[in-house]
Structure formats: C-alpha cells, structure tokens
Amino acid sequence: MKTNLKAVLTGTHTLSGNEACIEGAFAAGCLFLAAYPIMPAIETIERYLKRSAEVGATFIQMEDEISALAAVIGASWTGKKSMTATSGPGFSNMMEHLGLGVMLETPCVIIDVQRTGPSLGIPNRAGQADMMQARWGSHGDYEVITLAPGSPQEMFDFTIKAFNFSEKYRTPVIVISDEYIAHKKEKVVIPPADGIKITPRRYFKGQKDKYLPFKRDKDFVPRMVDIGDGFKFHVTGLTHDDKGYPIMLEECQEYNVHPILWKIRNHVDEIVEFQETGTVDAEIVIVYYGATSEAAIKAMKQAKDMGIKVGGLKLDVVWPFPDKKIAELAEKVKAFVVPEINYGQIVSEVERCSYGNANVIFVSHGEKGINNTDDIVSAIKLALKEKERKKGIIEYRSQAGSS
Amino acid sequence: MNPIITAFVNGIKKSGLELSNIVVVSDIPFEPEVIKEAGVDFFHVTRGRAIAFGTGLKLGNPDLKVVAFIGDLMTLGGNHLVHSGRRNMEMLVICVNNFIYKEIAGTPAPSVSPGFSAFSTFERPFNAPHLANSCGAVYTARWTALHTNELENSIANALDKRGFSVIEVLSPGPNFYKEINQVDSELLDFYYKNSVTKNNEDTRNVEITPEEKIVTGEFTDKEKSPFIDTYNAQLGKILGDKFIPLGGQSGRD
Numbered sequence: 001m002k003t004n005l006k007a008v009l010t011g012t013h014t015l016s017g018n019e020a021c022i023e024g025a026f027a028a029g030c031l032f033l034a035a036y037p038i039m040p041a042i043e044t045i046e047r048y049l050k051r052s053a054e055v056g057a058t059f060i061q062m063e064d065e066i067s068a069l070a071a072v073i074g075a076s077w078t079g080k081k082s083m084t085a086t087s088g089p090g091f092s093n094m095m096e097h098l099g100l101g102v103m104l105e106t107p108c109v110i111i112d113v114q115r116t117g118p119s120l121g122i123p124n125r126a127g128q129a130d131m132m133q134a135r136w137g138s139h140g141d142y143e144v145i146t147l148a149p150g151s152p153q154e155m156f157d158f159t160i161k162a163f164n165f166s167e168k169y170r171t172p173v174i175v176i177s178d179e180y181i182a183h184k185k186e187k188v189v190i191p192p193a194d195g196i197k198i199t200p201r202r203y204f205k206g207q208k209d210k211y212l213p214f215k216r217d218k219d220f221v222p223r224m225v226d227i228g229d230g231f232k233f234h235v236t237g238l239t240h241d242d243k244g245y246p247i248m249l250e251e252c253q254e255y256n257v258h259p260i261l262w263k264i265r266n267h268v269d270e271i272v273e274f275q276e277t278g279t280v281d282a283e284i285v286i287v288y289y290g291a292t293s294e295a296a297i298k299a300m301k302q303a304k305d306m307g308i309k310v311g312g313l314k315l316d317v318v319w320p321f322p323d324k325k326i327a328e329l330a331e332k333v334k335a336f337v338v339p340e341i342n343y344g345q346i347v348s349e350v351e352r353c354s355y356g357n358a359n360v361i362f363v364s365h366g367e368k369g370i371n372n373t374d375d376i377v378s379a380i381k382l383a384l385k386e387k388e389r390k391k392g393i394i395e396y397r398s399q400a401g402s403s
Numbered sequence: 404m405n406p407i408i409t410a411f412v413n414g415i416k417k418s419g420l421e422l423s424n425i426v427v428v429s430d431i432p433f434e435p436e437v438i439k440e441a442g443v444d445f446f447h448v449t450r451g452r453a454i455a456f457g458t459g460l461k462l463g464n465p466d467l468k469v470v471a472f473i474g475d476l477m478t479l480g481g482n483h484l485v486h487s488g489r490r491n492m493e494m495l496v497i498c499v500n501n502f503i504y505k506e507i508a509g510t511p512a513p514s515v516s517p518g519f520s521a522f523s524t525f526e527r528p529f530n531a532p533h534l535a536n537s538c539g540a541v542y543t544a545r546w547t548a549l550h551t552n553e554l555e556n557s558i559a560n561a562l563d564k565r566g567f568s569v570i571e572v573l574s575p576g577p578n579f580y581k582e583i584n585q586v587d588s589e590l591l592d593f594y595y596k597n598s599v600t601k602n603n604e605d606t607r608n609v610e611i612t613p614e615e616k617i618v619t620g621e622f623t624d625k626e627k628s629p630f631i632d633t634y635n636a637q638l639g640k641i642l643g644d645k646f647i648p649l650g651g652q653s654g655r656d
Contacts, residue, residue: 032462032463034458034459034462053646054647062455062458063483063486064482067454067455067486070448070452070458071462072459073456074446074455074456074457074460074463075460075463076459077446077459077460078459078463078464079463079464082459082463096452100448100449104446226464227426227464228423228426228464228467230423231444232422232423232442232443232444233444234435234446234447235445235446235447236446237447238447243435245435245438246432246435246447
C-alpha cells in the first residue's frame with residue numbers, strides 16, 4: 001500500500017468524532033465509501049465527499065444501506081480498502097451483507113453511529129443499544145470484531161485499527177460509536193504518515209492457476225487477489241470448498257464455517273484491547289465503553305475522593321469480549337458497575353464472565369445526561385453496601401426511575 | 404451446458420473483450436462446470452443484490468466489464484434495477500426469467516402473466532424491458548434461450564454499450580417447473596415457437612400475455628453519459644485541479 005501523503009492530515013485539529021473517523025479511514029488507506037445518508041452518521045459521508053477529491057477516493061450514495069454494504073464488499077475485491085457508515089436503522093439493513101462479508105471473508109469497515117431504538121428511536125440522541133446487534137445481528141454462526149471508541153481521538157485511532165484488523169483477518173470489522181462522540185468536537189492529533197501502522201492486504205503470491213480463494217494459512221486466514229487480474233476464481237455466499245464452489249453437505253459446513261470462527265477465536269488475545277485504571281487494589285470496577293467513558297472516569301474520581309477504592313476497565317474492543325480479563329478481575333473485586341446507554345447489553349457479558357465471583361450492577365445511563373455521574377456514583381455506593389454475593393445482574397434504579 | 408452460458412461465452416468472443424476484464428456477479432448459484440467453462444471471475448451473492456455488488460466492482464475498478472446474472476431482478480433487486488438505470492451504471496444485466504421460483508415452491512414470479520402457469524397469479528406482471536427502459540437503460544432486449552444466435556449478438560452488442568443494459572432471457576426451469584406446470588421438456592420450444600421478433604419495438608408493446616405471441620428483439624439502443632463519466636465531469640467541475648478522476652487505479656502498488 002502506497003502512502004498517499006494528502007490522505008494523512010498530519011497535525012493537531014479540532015474535529016468531531018464523525019470527521020475524525022473519516023480522517024482515520026483515509027490515513028488507513030481507504031479509497032471507497034458507499035453509504036446512504038442517515039442521522040447521526042451524515043457528517044462522515046459529508047467529510048468523505050469533501051476530502052475524497054484530493055485523496056483520490058471514490059464515493060457513491062446508494063439507494064439503501066443494503067446496496068451500500070453490497071457495493072463496499074464488491075469494491076474491496078478490486079483491491080480498494082472500503083467502508084460504509086450508518087446508524088441503527090441502516091445498520092439493521094446491513095445485517096444481510098454483514099453475513100455475506102463474513103462468508104466471502106472480505107475486508108471492509110462498517111461505522112455504526114448509534115442513536116436510540118428500536119426502529120427509528122431518537123435520531124439525534126446517543127444510544128448504545130446496537131451492541132448485541134453488532135455481535136449477533138446477521139443469521140448464522142460467525143465472530144465479529146467490534147471496536148468502541150470513546151472520544152474523537154479514538155474515532156481516528158480505532159478506525160485505522162479497524163482497517164488493520166479487517167485486512168489481517170480478512171473479515172468485516174465494525175466501529176461502533178454513538179451520537180455523542182460523533183458530534184463532540186475535540187482536539188485530535190494526527191501523527192505523520194510514517195508513524196501510522198498499516199496492515200497490508202494478505203495477497204496470494206503464487207501461480208495464477210493455483211489460486212484457491214478459501215485455502216487457509218496456519219492462521220486460518222485465506223489469501224486474496226484482485227478481480228480482473230486473471231485468476232479466474234469463484235466465490236459464493238453458499239457453503240463452499242477451498243475453490244469457492246458450493247458444496248451442499250454438512251461436512252462442508254464444518255469445513256467452511258468453523259474456521260471462519262477459529263480465525264478470530266484463536267487470536268482473541270491479539271485482538272482484545274482495553275484500558276485499565278487503578279484496578280490493582282480496587283474493590284469496585286466500573287466497566288465502560290464509548291459515550292459512557294467520560295461519565296465513568298468522572299464518577300471514578302468522585303468515588304475515589306470519597307475514599308472508595310474504585311478502578312475502571314474501558315473496553316476498546318468489545319467483540320471479541322475480554323472474557324479472561326473480566327474473569328480475572330471478578331476473583332479480586334467485590335463488584336462490577338456497568339453503565340450503558342441502553343437497558344442492559346454488555347452487562348450480561350460481564351455477568352457471564354464473572355462466574356458468580358463478583359456482583360454485577362447495571363446502570364441504565366443517559367437519562368440525566370451523558371455526563372451526569374449521579375447514578376454511577378450511587379451504584380458504586382450500593383455495590384459497597386451489598387454484603388452478599390447476588391445471583392444474576394443487579395439493576396440499579398435511580399429514585400427518579402420507576403421501580 | 405446451460406444454453407444461456409453458451410450464448411454468454413460466445414457473445415464475449417464476438418465482442419472481442421478479454422475474459423480477464425469481465426466479472427460475473429450473480430444471485431443464482433451456477434454449477435462449477437459452468438463456472439469453469441465461462442472462465443471469468445465469478446461472484447455468487449445474496450438474492451437480488453447482484454447489481455448493488457456489481458456497482459462496487461465497477462467503481463472499484465472501472466476497467467472491468469461487469470455482467471450481472473439475476474433471478475430476483477424485479478423483486479428483491481427491484482430498487483437496485485431502478486436506481487442503476489437512473490445512474491446509468493455501466494453494467495450488463497442478464498435477467499434469467501423462468502416466471503417462477505422453481506427451486507422453492509413454484510410460486511409465481513412478478514414477471515408471470517395471469518393464466519401463464521398452472522399456479523396462476525391474479526397480479527399484473529412486470530414488463531421487464533419496459534421497466535428497464537423507463538428507468539433509463541441504454542439497451543434493452545428480450546430473447547428466449549433458444550434464440551442462440553440472436554442472444555449471442557445481443558450480448559456482444561450490450562457489452563459494447565457504455566451504460567446500463569438489460570437483456571431478458573426466457574428460460575424454463577429445468578426441474579421443478581415441469582412438474583408443477585405439467586408442461587413437458589418442450590417448454591423451451593414452446594416459448595421459441597410462440598415468439599415473434601420485432602427489433603426496435605416500443606417497449607410499451609412488449610408485455611407478455613397468454614393471448615399474444617411473445618415479442619422478442621432488441622428494443623432500446625441509445626447513448627447516454629455513463630455514471631463514471633458524469634461523476635468525473637461533475638466533480639471535476641466543482642473541484643478543479645484538485646480532483647483525481649475515477650480511473651482504473653488500484654489500491655495496490
């Protein structure tokens with residue numbers, strides 16, 4: 001991959017999360033975006049269009065999100081790093097081709113700027129309720145890599161990481177942000193082009209007539225070629241063999257699909273990323289990601305000031321989930337406090353990985369404002385007071401809320 | 404060998420295009436033997452989405468000739484058909500019309516006329532060439548699978564066009580269709596014999612009805628700026644020297 005110097009806006013800029021996301025994409029070498037306009041992801045598309053001219057990138061506004069992701073997967077096979085950006089309603093439309101991307105093992109990046117839901121929800125209000133959809137939204141068995149940035153700077157950094165993961169593991173990667181981060185303007189530092197780590201596509205280097213589009217290497221990742229280079233290959237969304245020919249047998253289902261999961265599962269330790277703060281001697285650990293990061297960090301400080309031993313675990317990569325880390329902490333801490341702008345999604349993963357060793361308290365965040373820490377701090381106090389090991393998830397209810 | 408694929412391979416030969424420049428994207432699973440025979444890069448994708456996928460292929464590498472073989476063109480693929488016609492996306496769509504969901508249940512497709520199949524429908528059908536023409540296609544044609552020569556020439560002509568082209572091919576499903584329609588293996592023959600070729604016919608007059616002969620021929624053939632030219636012209640005008648026109652550049656060194 002040749003570095004396009006115009007693509008990397010080296011320097012310090014004031015950017016919104018959506019804008020920083022696109023700068024990250026260009027820095028990663030993205031050359032194609034197909035999308036359908038939707039709130040609150042629209043500024044990504046605007047930014048892409050504005051900057052595509054000098055970068056030499058291609059943009060198309062498709063007729064819907066179904067076709068947008070289809071076009072993205074197609075473009076990726078021509079050798080161009082490709083992406084799309086959307087929000088909940090469009091993300092639902094994309095589930096069809098998230099599955100196709102997984103089955104065709106095609107690198108691409110999907111940005112989901114979460115608003116509230118279900119259905120149309122509130123278009124300009126942050127939500128975090130697409131977390132499980134990102135993991136399980138398309139039918140069939142698959143593993144997905146999902147990154148959850150918590151600031152405009154992380155939007156930039158994580159979008160680059162997303163492209164790198166997608167090339168390394170030949171799979172679609174989701175960056176799941178939200179309206180709050182998308183519209184928040186902050187200082188974003190863009191390093192020099194040669195300071196940005198880019199994972200190149202894993203190309204097949206052998207003879208043209210020897211190419212098998214789904215022949216796996218030791219990492220279970222098959223090699224790619226560009227279409228139009230004369231390899232005369234076949235790929236299908238049906239269960240297929242190494243040649244990419246459909247085989248309608250259970251043995252082939254196992255042969256084809258199980259390794260698609262292994263290529264992620266076997267590399268969980270290399271993929272999972274998180275930021276730990278003061279967990280060494282913590283009694284309570286706040287587990288947070290995305291838009292709740294700011295409030296969680298503030299609440300942590302407030303609780304510390306009250307003399308409570310509280311630490312934090314910020315999930316940078318949400319899928320695959322940091323099972324081991326949560327399990328390890330669960331043996332040391334009294335309780336986890338999990339604030340999310342939804343009615344309980346990632347918290348169930350925390351509870352699953354705690355194996356009953358720590359209490360898990362869920363805080364439905366956001367009603368009092370994204371930056372409000374009242375409920376998180378109260379939940380920490382509740383966690384401290386709780387003497388018994390409780391089964392399942394304890395749902396914290398603020399006095400304002402119904403109970 | 405599927406007669407449509409034979410016509411496709413011969414059509415490519417007649418067009419003089421390099422096989423390596425042609426990519427087929429389809430929502431119909433083809434037999435591996437057929438794929439080998441065609442000798443082109445081949446994508447089998449989700450139902451009705453071949454045009455959308457093909458759009459990415461074409462914009463990713465404008466040097467490619469994209470051919471979309473579609474079964475679910477006017478149902479799942481309807482919106483993609485409409486908008487690609489509007490954009491004049493450079494692509495050849497070959498709509499394989501067997502009037503029926505043959506592998507599934509034998510339910511009628513939206514292209515079948517009342518009274519045309521045993522599982523008759525009471526809904527009005529689409530007239531595929533007229534639909535495509537109305538959406539802006541620069542080339543439309545209809546043939547039966549037995550119009551071997553005409554189909555080959557038509558494919559060669561369409562591959563020569565710069566723009567959105569649609570060829571409808573009437574072809575009975577070989578297995579299931581027979582049983583439920585109680586029509587014997589001569590169905591293909593039946594279509595052929597019951598057709599009349601009227602080149603340049605107004606697409607409004609080519610609706611398929613049980614009462615009249617099936618009209619075949621090349622109907623639309625016009626020139627219109629294809630999507631990539633319009634894209635380059637428009638963005639070039641706005642952005643001036645800064646703009647890098649969409650060409651065949653790949654992301655690779």
